[in-house]
Amino acid sequence: MLTFIIYELKVAATLITFYLCFKCFLSQEKMHRVNRIVILATSVLSFILPLCVITVHKTVYIPEATVFGISGDAVEVPTPIIESLGGVSWEPFIIATFWIGVVYVLGRTAFGIWRVARLVWNGERKENHGSEVIVCDKNIPPFSWMKWIVMSRDDFESGNIHILEHEKAHIRLGHSKDILLFDIMSAFQWFNPAVWLLKRELRAIHEYEADDAVLRQGADIKEYQYSLIRKAVSASGYSITNSFNHSILKNRITMMSKSNATAMRGLRVLYILPLVCGALALNARTVTNCKVTENSSVSDDSTVKVEIQKDGGGTIHYYVNGESIAYKDIPEAVNSLIGSDKEAKVEIIAPAEISCGIIDDLREQLRSVPALKVQYSSPNLGSVPMRLPPANKTVEKIGVKLIELPDAVKNMPKEMVRHLKINKDGKYLYDTNLIMQSELLNMAAGSIRKNHQTMICLQTDRATSYGTYVTALKELSNAVSLIRNEYANEHFGKAFEDLDDAERSLVLKEIPQNIIELSPRTTQSVR
Numbered sequence: 001m002l003t004f005i006i007y008e009l010k011v012a013a014t015l016i017t018f019y020l021c022f023k024c025f026l027s028q029e030k031m032h033r034v035n036r037i038v039i040l041a042t043s044v045l046s047f048i049l050p051l052c053v054i055t056v057h058k059t060v061y062i063p064e065a066t067v068f069g070i071s072g073d074a075v076e077v078p079t080p081i082i083e084s085l086g087g088v089s090w091e092p093f094i095i096a097t098f099w100i101g102v103v104y105v106l107g108r109t110a111f112g113i114w115r116v117a118r119l120v121w122n123g124e125r126k127e128n129h130g131s132e133v134i135v136c137d138k139n140i141p142p143f144s145w146m147k148w149i150v151m152s153r154d155d156f157e158s159g160n161i162h163i164l165e166h167e168k169a170h171i172r173l174g175h176s177k178d179i180l181l182f183d184i185m186s187a188f189q190w191f192n193p194a195v196w197l198l199k200r201e202l203r204a205i206h207e208y209e210a211d212d213a214v215l216r217q218g219a220d221i222k223e224y225q226y227s228l229i230r231k232a233v234s235a236s237g238y239s240i241t242n243s244f245n246h247s248i249l250k251n252r253i254t255m256m257s258k259s260n261a262t263a264m265r266g267l268r269v270l271y272i273l274p275l276v277c278g279a280l281a282l283n284a285r286t287v288t289n290c291k292v293t294e295n296s297s298v299s300d301d302s303t304v305k306v307e308i309q310k311d312g313g314g315t316i317h318y319y320v321n322g323e324s325i326a327y328k329d330i331p332e333a334v335n336s337l338i339g340s341d342k343e344a345k346v347e348i349i350a351p352a353e354i355s356c357g358i359i360d361d362l363r364e365q366l367r368s369v370p371a372l373k374v375q376y377s378s379p380n381l382g383s384v385p386m387r388l389p390p391a392n393k394t395v396e397k398i399g400v401k402l403i404e405l406p407d408a409v410k411n412m413p414k415e416m417v418r419h420l421k422i423n424k425d426g427k428y429l430y431d432t433n434l435i436m437q438s439e440l441l442n443m444a445a446g447s448i449r450k451n452h453q454t455m456i457c458l459q460t461d462r463a464t465s466y467g468t469y470v471t472a473l474k475e476l477s478n479a480v481s482l483i484r485n486e487y488a489n490e491h492f493g494k495a496f497e498d499l500d501d502a503e504r505s506l507v508l509k510e511i512p513q514n515i516i517e518l519s520p521r522t523t524q525s526v527r
Helices: 002-025 034-049 084-085 093-124 153-158 161-172 175-187 193-216 220-229 248-257 263-283 325-336 356-366 437-450 468-491 499-511
Strands: 053-061 066-070 124-128 131-136 144-145 148-152 287-294 303-310 315-322 323-325 344-350 375-378 383-386 394-397 400-404 417-422 428-430 433-434 455-461 514-521
Touching: 002 034, 002 093, 002 193, 002 263, 034 175, 034 193, 034 263, 053 499, 093 131, 093 148, 124 499, 131 161, 144 161, 144 175, 148 153, 153 514, 161 175, 161 193, 161 220, 175 193, 175 323, 193 248, 220 248, 303 325, 303 356, 315 325, 323 325, 325 356, 344 433, 356 375, 356 468, 356 514, 375 468, 383 468, 417 437, 417 514, 428 437, 433 437, 437 468, 455 468, 468 499, 468 514
Parallel strands: 053 287, 066 514, 131 148, 303 344, 344 375, 417 455, 455 514
Antiparallel strands: 124 131, 144 148, 303 315, 315 323, 375 383, 394 400, 417 428, 428 433
């Protein structure tokens, strides 16, 4: 739902931008059909553009990351622990308020349609030059809706041709459909003043178009304007209709006296193009595809694939290079395949929905394989090369055995350590900030940009999905890669992958990939 809230805010910002530009460039121009199309098109575009994400793929070469294995209990984390993600959230309240507003606006629209339908059903039907007129005994101002013209008996019998021609123009031009479409869009942007202001502009354009149609048929402009003034004292009370008299009488009379906009002034409509391009650019995202550099990669021939599968009954099955194997026999099978190959690595392949607890248990089994490199893979998510966390060394404090931290971590100043925690629901806590997965890359890159030696501690829950874990690792690796590229361009004038060996070594030394992985917390500890 957080994604939906962000989408609605993007729509709101786009609508506001389009409205302000329309008001500045076109609202006073006499080119009614163009203005009507612009309002309708930009309003619909406001709902579509946030869904259009242009993805730019960029390949960055990175060295294999080193990940330390640390027990989460051994680390004093100065930020809220992962359970805090389950605290009080404003998200349900915001969502509930939003949908209450949507239901209210749609309900009001439906009620307006029902009122008009009742008038049409109960009124006396008359035919006037191909148009169906509904004559009511009530004293109501004339209006049109879809194919019907509704007016009081006094107005109908008065024979005022201007009223009928005005409402016929509304029907012929399909204005009721515009209003219905805008009412639906307004329901999903009820909190946004721009949508109501655009609706008011659209109603004004409808009146301008209908007035223009009457005058084109030969009506005397002065006589027609007087008829508008005579009817201006009443109001229709039907928000979904096109009423003969409207609250913009002064503007309508002024617009009748204006000359049509010149072709040169009509070119102002082109302001839409840079706005659309800007919206697409702001919504674009860069996907960095990381490849391991030659000095840290290994050939496929020396890769042992350990695959985890879950059958329909929930039973976990393990496969080593395609052959089914018992869980307890995995280390022996891997050792026999690797032999003395120091460059060998294990690729752990698992479905995205597998829990991190299962992966961590498998890694415990693999710890007996010396200096083993690991690549975490999941279908459709790609892979991330890492080193298997080393065996934990315990120390005893106050009678409790804890895991001894590597010196590199213990000696690191606290301000240089960032903490990323992912709970069983896949929610991200970066230090004290609850963030979306799409924000992780920028958050991590910002930390590394500020201090190139920054260490990022990643901790999941045992119930966190493996897909979420792999995605987080990839985003952290990509963040390091982006900063390395920035540094390479700034100091050597070229991208990281174009550096020679000496230059690349300097960048790797300046910006190491310090990802510290804490052992997953148990599901039972999550409140």
